Amino acid sequence: MFDNIRHDISVAMERDPAARSRFEAFFAYPGIHALIFYRWAHWCWNSGFHTAGRILSHIGRVFTGIEIHPGAKIGKGVFIDHGMGVVIGETAEVGDNCTLYQGVTLGGTSLEKGKRHPTLEEGVIVGAGAKVLGPIVLGKGSRVGSNAVVVKPVPENTSVVGIPAKVVQPPESKKKDDFCAYGMPTDDIPDPIARSLEGMFDMVCGLRSRIEELEKEVAELETENSLLARAKKEAEDKKIPAGE
Missing domain, CATH: 2.160.10.10 (Hexapeptide repeat proteins)
Structure with a gap:
């Protein structure tokens, strides 16, 4: 003792x-x-x-x-x-x-x-x-x-x-x-919860950037399609004979 x-x-x-x-x-x-x-x-x-x-x-x-x-x-x-x-x-x-x-x-x-x-x-x-x-x-x-x-x-x-x-x-x-x-x-x-939240924040920021890139690409494609449609219509109008 x-x-x-x-x-x-x-x-x-x-x-x-x-x-x-x-x-x-x-x-x-x-x-x-x-x-x-x-x-x-x-x-x-x-x-x-x-x-x-x-x-x-x-x-x-x-x-x-x-x-x-x-x-x-x-x-x-x-x-x-x-x-x-x-x-x-x-x-x-x-x-x-x-x-x-x-x-x-x-x-x-x-x-x-x-x-x-x-x-x-x-x-x-x-x-x-x-x-x-x-x-x-x-x-x-x-x-x-x-x-x-x-x-x-x-x-x-x-x-x-x-x-x-x-x-x-x-x-x-x-x-x-x-x-x-x-x-x-x-x-x-590091705090494990803060570390997880930081990882989620980085992932969200990455996804947001990618969405913005895709939206930009879609807008460019829509613009190109609109120009192509206009050019096609103008070409078709030129093929129609005068007076018809």
Whole structure:
């Protein structure tokens, strides 16, 4: 237990530049307190004391504002920054070295028993207010931007944003060991919706230009046909003998 607490403090010092001392991290970081309550509650849950586990989990929620079901599985090196409003469901799995910010929900979308909450593999970062829903898997090193709603699996080392979440940074463009606060890359990445709208706008402009070209060609053909018809009529009039 004490080894886990020391490791949690080290993780907070590493990932939060606002942390000035280990003493401060231990006494003033609700994410660390929530994990302490979780480990007690999780031990009770696994030992068959389900009610005791839920009571400890509730006490932790009252003191920290972070709700972690005692049945959830949380790895080592997990950091919950700020933490208020974080909800982690019963069958959720959070891998080693993941980072969750305030308002994150790892929720279920079914009332059926069994696996109904998401699985976060190692090193996943979930930004503030994001919702990850259903028994989906977020691959190793993936990132979820703030306020995104994720309802489909996310490949490894991929960044997603939006509602519903869409890929904005493919795996090949991610730098290794590049921590990304709030799950948002620091690079100038395109908005997938704006990118789609820009593509549609370009297509409309191209179609408009083509229509104008076709209208011009049709007008020229009509002019040529009109001249040909006039010339033909004049030629026919010249063939008619005078006086008839």
